[in-house]
Amino acid sequence: MIELNGVKKSFGKQEVLKDVSIKVEDGEVVVILGPSGSGKTTLLRSINFLEKADSGIMKFKDKEINFKSPKKKDILYMRRHTGFVFQNYGLFAHKTVLQNVMEGLVQVQKKSKQEAQSIAEEVLANVGMLEKRDSYPAQLSGGQQQRVGIARAVALKPDVILFDEPTSALDPELVGETLEVIKAVAKTGITMIVVTHEMSFAEDVADRVIFMDGGVVVEEGKPGEIFYKPKEERTRQFLSRIIPQDAYVI
């Protein structure tokens, strides 16, 4: 279980997170929606301290971490128990696909090279990238790179995987294959927090949807409730722009 309480964060004078609290149960898949600038990515990034929130409390497993003064070992603890999938993939450019997935297994989890390699190969096979194991990231399409990015996060068997708009940088025709891989990961029962704009993905996969706007959580609930019976006017406005209304289906 991961619980954030009263998280605040400002960039200069601009308040990006104004007292945000969320709770994610073990095994739950939570999708965070919201317009750009709503603070959803900042919230996600503050969980593993890629962004340093100004204040708030995070409860994770048996730890309680104060965002105001996180200890170095707490930051490392969070990073070693969470996986992160970047919008721009963030594969290590100088390492092959296999080396990318093995890096954390060998360097952080201190597994032997053989063991790390067999884990990496298994995970790469699951995302359909085993054939490309010896390619460098520059030789792969965006969708392929993102699948490796997902494999790298999954291979470390984190307690929770954080996805930061994993399909936003992809060509439209590559979005599908990447979402399929994320769905498959979700089916393994791992806890996931996903920031995305993919509505149908949210509807299919999410146990719960959180709608954020202007640095606060506006509304949360089951995808069906949020999408079809939103309680808040702001949610309705946002959705009406994203889900085509009265669309002709041919």
Place this chain on the structure above:
Amino acid sequence: MSFSISSFLESLQSAISYVPVTLKLTAITFVVSFFLGAVIATVRYYRIPVLSQFFAVFVTVYLGLPTMVALLLYNLLFMTFYGSFATFFHIPVPISEVNPIIIGYFTLIMGTTCSISESIRGAFRGIEKVQFEAGYSIGLSRFRTLTRIVFPQMVPILLPGMQNSLIGLLKASNLVSAISVIEVMAGALLPSLLYYSYLEGYVAAALVYWLIGIAIEIVAHYGEKYSGKYLKKTA
């Protein structure tokens, strides 16, 4: 002015016999400067308080100091103060026994460190922020993110500049002949002192520097090709 082949060969032979001095001076200076330059650039990149400001001012000021001026200045200071320094620390070595090459090392290391630190600072900017974040996200510490992810990716960015620094250093190393260290340049002129064959001496020295310089360029060329292979679109 006549050109004597035999004097030239004599100068060349003498110059070649001092190649190890020049190479050692260049190589040690380069390695030490690279290490120190990397430390300075890293400190400045992470804006470590006090130290980064200090280095910023120091590097800016020091880069304006010509190597020859620095060399003669340090040499003068050394000559003047070594006596009292040695007495204070009870160093039993008289000044005549101290190899002046240490002044050469000091001068070259100071200057090269400053210029290399600027190159490395530039290379930091060539690395995308997400590479750092990806390292952190899999649980690598800051130090290991640097050594395992960031520094290796700097190699292809740094190589052209480092080749430049190394050749510049090779050429600057002959300045130490001004404080009576004998290296390739001074070595080539040793026979000239006897026979007044200065033209032959200078040409011999030029030839030796030129050959070493070309060797460095060839090595750097292949290094660049190899280290940047992951950047290519096709395998």
